[in-house]
Amino acid sequence: MSLKAKLTLPNNGNSTTQADVDAVEALHQDGYCVLRRLMPHDSINQMNRDLDRTFQNTPCSEGLFYGNWTRRFGGLLKRSDVAKTLAMHPIILSLVESILNPHCESIQLSLMQAIEVSPDAPAQVPHRDQDSWGGEKGKMEYMVSVMWPLTPFRRQNGATVVWPGSNHINPSIEEMLTGGIPAEMDPGDALIFLGSTMHAQGANRTSLARRGLVISYCLGWLKPHENQWLVYPPEIARTFSPELAALVGYRRHKPNLNNYEGQCPSILLKDILPDYIPSMDEFPDHLNQMINAFRHIQAQRAQSVTVDERQ
Numbered sequence: 001m002s003l004k005a006k007l008t009l010p011n012n013g014n015s016t017t018q019a020d021v022d023a024v025e026a027l028h029q030d031g032y033c034v035l036r037r038l039m040p041h042d043s044i045n046q047m048n049r050d051l052d053r054t055f056q057n058t059p060c061s062e063g064l065f066y067g068n069w070t071r072r073f074g075g076l077l078k079r080s081d082v083a084k085t086l087a088m089h090p091i092i093l094s095l096v097e098s099i100l101n102p103h104c105e106s107i108q109l110s111l112m113q114a115i116e117v118s119p120d121a122p123a124q125v126p127h128r129d130q131d132s133w134g135g136e137k138g139k140m141e142y143m144v145s146v147m148w149p150l151t152p153f154r155r156q157n158g159a160t161v162v163w164p165g166s167n168h169i170n171p172s173i174e175e176m177l178t179g180g181i182p183a184e185m186d187p188g189d190a191l192i193f194l195g196s197t198m199h200a201q202g203a204n205r206t207s208l209a210r211r212g213l214v215i216s217y218c219l220g221w222l223k224p225h226e227n228q229w230l231v232y233p234p235e236i237a238r239t240f241s242p243e244l245a246a247l248v249g250y251r252r253h254k255p256n257l258n259n260y261e262g263q264c265p266s267i268l269l270k271d272i273l274p275d276y277i278p279s280m281d282e283f284p285d286h287l288n289q290m291i292n293a294f295r296h297i298q299a300q301r302a303q304s305v306t307v308d309e310r311q
Contacts, residue, residue: 031194051079100143146215152185154210156206157208163175251264263277
């Protein structure tokens with residue numbers, strides 16, 4: 001079995017196509033899908049060049065999970081302009097929102113990380129990204145991730161391995177050892193997988209490092225994997241488009257989550273911030289309707305009491 005069987009061609013516009021529908025169905029059914037030629041090869045090569053010096057200067061990680069044979073670093077939105085295009089890719093965002101939006105008012109960026117797997121690196125332990133959060137699993141998805149190869153991903157050099165259907169069932173130890181499928185891709189392709197899908201970095205049995213990026217999106221009311229507000233403080237976020245700034249966390253999640261002084265944190269991106277600002281409510285429509293109905297009935301009863309007292 002090969003991941004090529006899950007090939008899904010993207011459309012070139014923003015309208016929904018059969019390819020988009022197939023991708024969503026594959027995510028629900030198998031926990032992953034592959035989109036081929038989603039980005040121009042030249043753009044991905046530019047991203048690789050932008051990150052080359054940081055890769056060279058970053059020491060290998062420490063610990064059995066992160067891997068003593070891998071280099072990892074974040075903050076990609078301030079390291080390459082191509083990263084902004086990847087994070088805001090309309091097809092990716094459409095797929096992510098189709099999975100996550102039923103469970104939140106808005107999605108947020110959870111992690112953008114560059115990963116270089118050194119030669120002779122062993123395979124990573126199979127895992128699910130959603131296990132970072134302690135909530136009940138099985139009733140909703142917490143996260144959707146995208147793996148973008150910067151160099152070719154092959155079985156031999158540590159391509160990401162996924163376990164089909166693991167978003168529904170727990171593979172046995174034997175299946176974890178033998179049942180995974182490597183996502184063989186070229187720069188410009190993308191592997192999309194759910195937070196409930198078991199996956200792992202494969203073993204690199206070649207003499208060359210393999211590089212890739214993982215971009216993860218999560219429910220807007222969760223704590224993200226990467227502390228976006230420290231990575232991109234207001235002086236940096238002011239250089240982002242409003243949409244990108246909102247994605248990294250400069251947005252209030254209804255009702256009234258992620259406030260700054262009782263307001264949407266996007267106020268921090270203004271050129272001049274007043275010394276004193278009023279707190280302002282922001283509720284989803286169904287809560288606004290309930291509040292308005294309560295106030296209306298409350299006012300009617302108060303008026304009725306006043307009339308009775310006069311009589």
